[in-house]
Amino acid sequence: MEYSPHCHSTQPVKNKLFVFCIMLSLWVYMLYCCAGYCCTTPTFMMEERDSRNPPRPLQKQDLEMFLKSQSRDLLNNESDADSKGDGWEENKGDVVYDEDSGVAGALNGSETKKLPQAIIIGVKKGGTRALLEFLRLHPDIRAVGAEPHFFDRNYEKGLEWYRELMPETQEGQLTMEKTPSYFVTKEVPGRIHAMSKDTKLIVVVRDPVTRAISDYTQTRSKKPDIPSFESLTFKNITANLIDTSWSAVQIGMYARHLEQWLQFFPMSQLLFVSGERLISDPAGEMARVQHFLGLRREVTHKHFHFNPAKGFPCLKRPEGNSKPHCLGKTKGRTHPNIDPDVIQRLQDFYKPFNKKFYQMTGHDFGWD
Ligand SMILES: Nc1ncnc2c1ncn2[C@@H]1O[C@H](COP(=O)(O)OS(=O)(=O)O)[C@@H](OP(=O)(O)O)[C@H]1O
Known part of the structure; x- marks a missing residue:
């Protein structure tokens, strides 16, 4: 085998040259990135790729798009207009005033999803959507x-499924939801208690007769061919026998439903909001709730x-010039005219239930 001194002497030089080339390319690449042209480093992920436009920070629309896509998923599972949470007439995106703080929290990682500490549990057609939207104005x-x-x-989907539905919150913010059917569902008090015995419970109540008519009006808007309110109210009209198995009637027997809740929660953990006052004096009722x-x-x-x-209070930003936002067409529907004799009989039917309810809550709602 031939000995070659030349080969031995050039090898280290080649290696050095190779390392130098790599270092040089790295330096060039870093300079290129610092000049703002590099699109693979995380810092620039939110920027426009076009170097002629200035970098764009994460904006409210980005989060709104994200929230809309989330609510669409829920919309697909629900049939009732209110279940979708789409009660607003215009600029629905503007209703949630504090999304910007959500963006900040999301960016610094300080937000987490929590199970609700307070729930609006009822009653159906009481004014629950209005209350929730009023509460959403609160930054906390x-x-x-x-x-x-x-x-x-x-319920079988589990608490983690439930938590995932909740919005992210920062330290000190309350998480809430509303589902009006909870108030009249026998299993619910025990289940909420099992989640947390400290949950605060809010019930918006309304004159049970008007509530029943409102409930009927909603059903009729979806199924126009249903029998009249008068005929559904009675099992036997001549015997003056009210059909308490009809949900529109049954929901208004508030004292009965409340008894179920008091087996699990003390009265101090329940707040009863007057649906009537929520319309005539929203600020006063909101003071109580806050x-x-x-x-x-x-x-x-x-x-x-x-x-x-509209005949109802609508919302405005105190400092802005923007138009007030009213709840949508499914809130504040025109009720059909009901036979005054039937209304009187229903009022008589509810009287003892109302009386008991006033005693239990220590509050006369003035329906009689
Ligand atoms: N500010 C404001 N704007 C519009 N509507 C208002 C408002 N405050 C209370 N209400 C009353 O809310 C009633 C609907 O109640 P809910 O939101 O609880 O209905 S639902 O159970 O969620 O379907 C709805 O009932 P109807 O009038 O029978 O449609 C309203 O009377």
């Missing part, structure tokens, strides 16, 4: 828009504007 409240129906229809939730009074008369055409 985050609420899921759609009705999760976890404790009555989806106090009950241990929150400072942020939602005040400045947030409300009575809309005479």
Whole structure:
């Protein structure tokens, strides 16, 4: 085998040259990145790729798009308009005023999903959507828009499924949801108690006769061919026998339903909001609710504007010039005219239930 001194002397030089080339390419690449042209480093992920446009920070629309895609998933599972949480007439995205803080929290990783500490449990057609939307104006409240129906229809899916539905919250913010059917579902008090015995429970109640008519009006809007309210109310009209198995009637027997809740929760953990006062004095009723939730009074008369055409209070930003937002067409429907004699008989039927309810809650709601 031939000995070659030349070969031995050139090898280290070649190696050095090779290392130098690699170092040089790395330096060039780093300079290129620092000049802003590199699109593979995480820092620049949110920027426009086009170097002619300035970098764009994460914006409100990005989060709204994300939230909309989430709520669409829930929409697909629900049939009732309110279950979808889409009660607003216009600029629905603007209703949740505090999304920006959500973006900040999401970016610094300080947000987590929590099980609700307070729930609006009822009653159907009481004004639950209005209350939830009013509460969402509060910076310390985050609420899921759609009705999760976890404790009555989806319980087998488990608490982790439920938690996943919740919005992210920062330290000190309350998580809330509303599902009006909870109040009248026998299994629900025990199930909520099993989640947390400290859960605060809010019930929006309304004159049970008007509530029944509102309930009927909603059903008729979906099934126009149903029998009249008058005929559904009675099992036997001549015997004056009211059909208490009809849900529109049954839901209004508030004292009966409340008894179930008191087997698990003390009265101090329940707040009863007057559906009537939520319309005539929303700021006053909201003061009670914020106090009950241990929150400072942020939602005040400045947030409300009575809309005479709609006949209801609508929401406005106190500092902005934007138009007030009213709840959508499914809230505040025109009720059919009901035979006054039937209304009187229903009022008589509810009288003892109302009386008992006033005694239990220590509050006369003035329905009689
Ligand atoms: N601010 C405001 N705007 C519109 N509507 C308002 C408002 N406050 C309370 N209400 C009353 O809310 C009633 C509907 O109640 P819910 O939201 O609980 O209905 S549901 O059970 O979720 O379907 C709805 O009942 P109807 O009038 O029978 O449609 C309203 O009377």
